[in-house]
Amino acid sequence: MSCEESYLAIRRYLTDEREPYAPGTHGNTKRKIRKAAACYVVRNGTLYYQRRQKGLDEFTELEVVLQAGRRKELIDESHIVTGEEHLNQHHTWESISQKYWWRGKI
Template sequence: MSSEESYQAILRYLTNECEPYAPGTEGNVKRKIRKAAACYVVRDGTLYYQRRQRHRKTFAELEVVLQPERRRGLIEAAHLGPGGTHHTQHQTWHDLSKTYWWRGILKQVKDYIKQCSKCQEKLDRSRPISDASEMLEELGLDLESGEESNESEDDLSNFTSPPTTASKPVKKKPQKEECCSFVSQQLIANEISASQITAAQHPIIISGKYLGYSSF
C-alpha cells in the first residue's frame, strides 16, 4: 500500500462512520489504520497532520498533500526566493514543512534540488563541512524550529509490512591478554614436564658398560 493509499484509508476512517474501512480490509491492517489516524484530523474535507511541537503542549496542523503534481509545485514555490534567488535545501524544506506534510517530503526536496541546474552550478562539492550547523543544513535537518514528527514508519508507510527479523547475537572475540596468558601457561607446563622426565631418568650400567637411561 503506497503512502497515498494509506492517506486515503485514514481519510475514510475519519469521515465514514458507517463503513470506515474498505471491503476486505484485514484485522491487523484495521488496527494500524486506527493507530495512524490518531495523528490526523479532517477539516472541511481536507486531511491535516497534527505534528507535536517540542517543549509545547500544542500541535501544529499541516495540510496533507495527496496529489504528486501539487507536491512538486509546492516544492518549486518554496525553493524560489525573491528576485529569482534559489533557496538551499534546508531553507526549502523548512519553509515547506511549516504548512504542508506528506510522507517522504524531505527526500523529494533533495531530489528536486539535485535536478536544479542553477543549484548544481553553485554547488562546491569539495567544500569541507566543518561546522555542525552546516552539516545539519546539508542533511536538511532543523533544530531551531522546535518541532518533531510523532508519526512512526509503521503508522503509515506500509500497513502490511512484514516484521523485521531479529539480528543474530555477535560472538565476543577473546581478548589479546587472555590469549597471551594461555600461551604462557602452556610454555611453562611444557618446561615443567620436560624437567620432570629428565629428573626421573637413571643411567643403566652393567659390567661397567653404559647402556643408556631408564625411568623408575
C-alpha cells in the same frame, strides 16, 4: 499500500462513520489505520497531520499533500522566492515543513 492509499484510508476512517474501512480490508491493516489516524484530523474535507510543538501543549496542523504533482509545485514554489532568489535544499524543505506534510518528505 502506497502513501496516497494510506492517507485516503486514514481520511475514510476519520470521516465515514458507517463504513470506516474499504471492503476487504484485513484486521491487521485495520489496526494500522486506527493507530495512524490518531495523528491526523480532517477539517473541511482536508486531511491534516498534527505535530506536537516542543515545550507546548498544542499541536501544529500541517496539510497532507496527496498528489505527487502538487508536491512538485510546492517544492518549485518554495525553492524560488521573491526576486528570483533560489533557496538551497535545506531551506526549501524547512519552508515546506511549516505548512505541509507527506511521508518521505524529509
